[in-house]
Amino acid sequence: MDISAPPAAGWWREAVVYQIYPRSFADSDGDGVGDLAGVISRVPYLASLGVDAVWLSPFYPSAFADGGYDVDDYRDVDPRLGTLADFGEMTARLHANGIRVILDIVPNHTSSRHAWFRAALAAPPGSPARDRYIFRDGRGPDGMQPPSDWPSVFGGPAWTRVRDGQWYLHLFSEQQPDLNWQNREVRDDFLTTLRFWSDRGADGFRVDVAHGLAKNLAEPFEPLDGQAVLASTLNGTHPFWDRDEVHGIYAEWRQVFNEYDPPRAGVAEAWVHPSRRWRYASPDGLGQAFNFDLLEANWDAAEFRRVITDSLADARRDGAPTTWVLSNHDVVRHASRYGLRTGDHLSSTQNAKAWLLSDGASAELDRGLGLRRARAATVLMLALPGSAYLYQGEELGLHEVADLAPEVLQDPAFARSGGAERGRDGCRVPLPWSSGGPAFGFSAAATPHLPQPAWFGPASVEAQERDSGSTLALYRQALSWRRRFRAAERLEWMPGTSDDVLHFSRPGGWQCVTNFGPRAVPLPPGTVVVASSPVADGLLPADTSAWIQG
Numbered sequence: 181m182d183i184s185a186p187p188a189a190g191w192w193r194e195a196v197v198y199q200i201y202p203r204s205f206a207d208s209d210g211d212g213v214g215d216l217a218g219v220i221s222r223v224p225y226l227a228s229l230g231v232d233a234v235w236l237s238p239f240y241p242s243a244f245a246d247g248g249y250d251v252d253d254y255r256d257v258d259p260r261l262g263t264l265a266d267f268g269e270m271t272a273r274l275h276a277n278g279i280r281v282i283l284d285i286v287p288n289h290t291s292s293r294h295a296w297f298r299a300a301l302a303a304p305p306g307s308p309a310r311d312r313y314i315f316r317d318g319r320g321p322d323g324m325q326p327p328s329d330w331p332s333v334f335g336g337p338a339w340t341r342v343r344d345g346q347w348y349l350h351l352f353s354e355q356q357p358d359l360n361w362q363n364r365e366v367r368d369d370f371l372t373t374l375r376f377w378s379d380r381g382a383d384g385f386r387v388d389v390a391h392g393l394a395k396n397l398a399e400p401f402e403p404l405d406g407q408a409v410l411a412s413t414l415n416g417t418h419p420f421w422d423r424d425e426v427h428g429i430y431a432e433w434r435q436v437f438n439e440y441d442p443p444r445a446g447v448a449e450a451w452v453h454p455s456r457r458w459r460y461a462s463p464d465g466l467g468q469a470f471n472f473d474l475l476e477a478n479w480d481a482a483e484f485r486r487v488i489t490d491s492l493a494d495a496r497r498d499g500a501p502t503t504w505v506l507s508n509h510d511v512v513r514h515a516s517r518y519g520l521r522t523g524d525h526l527s528s529t530q531n532a533k534a535w536l537l538s539d540g541a542s543a544e545l546d547r548g549l550g551l552r553r554a555r556a557a558t559v560l561m562l563a564l565p566g567s568a569y570l571y572q573g574e575e576l577g578l579h580e581v582a583d584l585a586p587e588v589l590q591d592p593a594f595a596r597s598g599g600a601e602r603g604r605d606g607c608r609v610p611l612p613w614s615s616g617g618p619a620f621g622f623s624a625a626a627t628p629h630l631p632q633p634a635w636f637g638p639a640s641v642e643a644q645e646r647d648s649g650s651t652l653a654l655y656r657q658a659l660s661w662r663r664r665f666r667a668a669e670r671l672e673w674m675p676g677t678s679d680d681v682l683h684f685s686r687p688g689g690w691q692c693v694t695n696f697g698p699r700a701v702p703l704p705p706g707t708v709v710v711a712s713s714p715v716a717d718g719l720l721p722a723d724t725s726a727w728i729q730g
Contacts, residue, residue, distance in 0.1 A: 189442040192384060192468060193501040194666055195232040195567045196659060197282060201509050202239045202261055203248065204610040204630065205572055207623035214610065214622070216262035216270050223273045225641070229575060230659035233280035235386050237509060239267075243293055245355035246592050247509070247608065249284075249388060250291035254373045264380070271381035280383035282445065287370055288389040289356040297357050305346050312366055313357050314349040314397065315342075328401035330420065335596035351392060351420065353592040361393040361429060374436045374444070384445030387430075390460055390469070391450040394425035422452045430465040437467075447503065454494060461500035470569070471503045474561065475511065479518050479553050479723075481680050481696040485673075488564060488682075492671070495566065501669055502566040506557055507574050513607050514557060516580040519550020551577045552723045555654055555712035556694055559725035560682065562658050563692035565669040570655075573611050576639050577651035580606040581632070588631060605630055612636035615643045649714070658710050661727060665690050674704075694725040706730040 206218030216239060226234060238248035241258045248258075257263055271281050290297055296312050303309035305317075318341065319325040326339035327347050339347040340354045349358045359366050374385065396402050402419040417423070430446070437444040446466030450457060460469035471491055477483040495502040506514040521544055554577065562568055584605055586594070591603025610628040614621030615637045619628045637643065644650035665688055674683040680697025683704065690709075695701050700719040706728035708715055713724040720726055 191232065191280065191442070192445040192447070192567060193669070194565075195280075196230070196562070196662065197233045197235050197567060197569045198226065198229065198231040199235045199237065199508060199569060199571045201237045201247075201572060201608055203244070204608050204622075204628075206611070206613065207619070207625065207628065210624035211260065212619070212623050212625035212628045213260055215260065216257065216266040220266070220270050220273055223270075223277055223279075226274070226279060227277040229656060230663065231279060231570070233282055233383065234274060235282040235569070236284060238284050238286060242291060243355065244590070245291070246353055247590070247604075249286050250289075250293075250353070250356045251286050252291045252293045253295075254285070254370075255376045268380060275381065281381060282384040282386055282447070283377055283382045284388060285370075285373070285385045286388040287359065287361075288392045289350065289352060289358045292355045292357055300348075300357075301342060305344065310346075312360055312363050314360050314395070315346045316349075316399070316401075318345065318347050327399075328419075329403050330401070331404070332596065334593045335598075335601070349395075351389075353596065355592075358395075359393075360397075361395075361426075362397065367429065367432065371432065371436055374433060375439075378436070378440055378444050382444065384447070387446060387448050387466060390430075390448035390466065391422040391426065391452050392420060393429055394423040395420040396423065422450070422456055427459055427462075427465055430460065433466065434464055454490065458494060458498035458500060461498065463499070468500060468503060468567070470505060472505055475505050475507075475514075479557070479696065481682050481694070484560070484694075484696070485682055488671075489673075492565065495669065502564075503569060504561045504564055504566060505569045506554070506561060507571040507607070508569070509571065509608055510604055511607065513554075513571075513574065513578060513580045515547075515550045515554035515574070515577055516545060516582070517550070518553035518557065519546045519548075519579070520544055545579070545582075547579060549723070550579065551651070552713060555651060556723050556725040558655070559658055559710060559712045559727065560692060560694045562662050563684075563686065563725075563727060565671060565686075571607075573607075575652050575655040576612070576641065576644060578611075578636075578639055581609045581630075582606050583633075584609075584630065590630070609633075609636075612640035613642065615640050654710075654712060658727075661710050665727075689730060691728045692725060693720060693728065695720045695722055698722050704728055 203214045205214045206222050207214045208217035208221060239257055239261045240254060241252040241256055242248045242250050257267055274281055299309040300313050316327040317323050318327060323345050326337050330338040332338045333351055334353050338349055338351050341347050350356050351358055396419045448460035448466045448469040450460045450469050457469045460466050473487040473491060477487050491502045589603055589605050591605050593601045593603040609630045609632055610622040612620035618624055618626050620632055620636050620640055622628055644652035671684045671686050674685060677683045681695055681701055683693040685691045700721050703718050703720050707730050708726050709729050710727040713721050715726060
């Protein structure tokens with residue numbers, strides 16, 4: 181049964197969104213760094229994949245101290261990645277192919293090269309220029325101690341001292357000074373930025389660190405007292421994460437979004453307790469928030485069922501569709517997570533990379549098992565109500581590149597932790613488009629900005645285009661059927677299945693069944709239209725998902 185697409189104003193409720201990390205997607209000019217012209221060259225590929233939208237990680241002018249999340253200018257394109265004219269052409273090409281455009285906006289901090297921060301450093305303490313950021317005197321008789329015990333997410337203190345003795349706050353790297361969102365000029369400038377890109381065709385915005393803008397700046401600063409640096413498990417007050425005041429900011433953003441027809445979409449990157457996620461996704465706020473619960477679940481039927489049940493119950497209660505994510509630019513790719521030993525929280529970047537790097541050669545990784553489970557998890561995820569976010573390269577079944585040499589690592593977490601954390605470069609290695617040649621077709625350059633492993637050749641787009649059983653073929657098939665099956669935002673669990681099996685039906689007469697167990701199980705009656713692994717003799721193999729029609 182074919183279900184029509186949602187109305188234009190709600191296109192994002194059931195959308196499949198493909199995340200592009202521009203520096204690692206496609207390089208058009210041979211400098212080893214991906215760019216907007218490279219995205220333009222691959223629009224036919226994106227159209228053939230069948231996605232509804234792309235989300236582009238930052239392409240703004242930047243020193244790339246944190247992969248572009250250190251922004252010099254929010255209303256321009258980095259010259260290494262293109263021009264505003266390239267952005268216009270890219271947006272027009274994507275729109276012509278029915279693909280909407282979501283931009284990454286980074287409101288918690290600028291770069292230390294931003295004109296505002298340079299002005300702040302040149303201005304005296306207490307000046308209006310410094311009030312755009314969070315400058316404070318240090319503690320102790322000589323001011324040599326940081327103003328608070330707040331740590332940086334990337335390791336080390338969250339404060340850096342400047343020449344005149346004051347300190348500035350940076351919850352991430354020292355090249356990313358936090359903005360003061362109590363300052364009216366800061367708020368107004370971001371409203372201008374939202375309009376700037378919306379006027380140029382942006383259909384929505386992914387909001388980086390959406391839960392971090394509002395901070396308790398009363399002195400003396402509130403101590404953390406052992407609270408988590410990251411906030412995914414918080415359910416209460418915190419000096420700088422998930423404070424109630426942040427929603428007043430997004431209420432103003434929603435007014436800007438609603439100036440357009442259709443209204444611009446928003447999705448919050450908010451690592452917060454599930455009970456508090458809904459406020460970011462409210463109709464008066466951004467409208468949608470990332471749900472990372474499935475990403476954090478082990479390959480276990482009971483965990484998956486609990487996450488799905490709870491998430492859909494939250495969605496029904498709050499009136500906002502849920503989102504589903506298995507990989508992105510910040511976490512270990514799920515083909516590798518699922519190939520590691522069980523019994524632990526394999527989504528943890530730190531833990532997973534410790535295993536991947538044991539004995540220096542990914543000794544703990546079962547690549548075949550990881551890919552088989554990743555394919556099954558994706559087919560299950562794409563059957564769920566709500567929107568799905570895919571990360572570039574997962575449609576090729578790419579694993580984490582875990583053995584990058586220390587001298588090529590770029591993630592600030594590596595340096596700030598003294599090498600204790602490898603960082604996120606392993607999931608940001610440039611994509612392989614061809615089976616051979618320079619940079620596997622990513623670039624004419626012999627050496628891209630992060631080196632690619634030899635095993636990228638057989639995993640390339642070119643290699644998989646010729647294989648009807650490839651992961652790329654599976655994604656295309658599943659996305660095509662998903663469009664046909666698009667239905668109301670609900671599912672019904674089917675009775676009588678074993679503890680290792682998840683089985684649910686969707687409106688329109690189709691079902692999804694996933695076997696998490698070690699042995700094949702009987703398939704329900706009907707025609708198998710999508711399967712993550714070959715099925716035969718009426719049996720669903722271990723670590724396999726299938727969609728059944730009729």
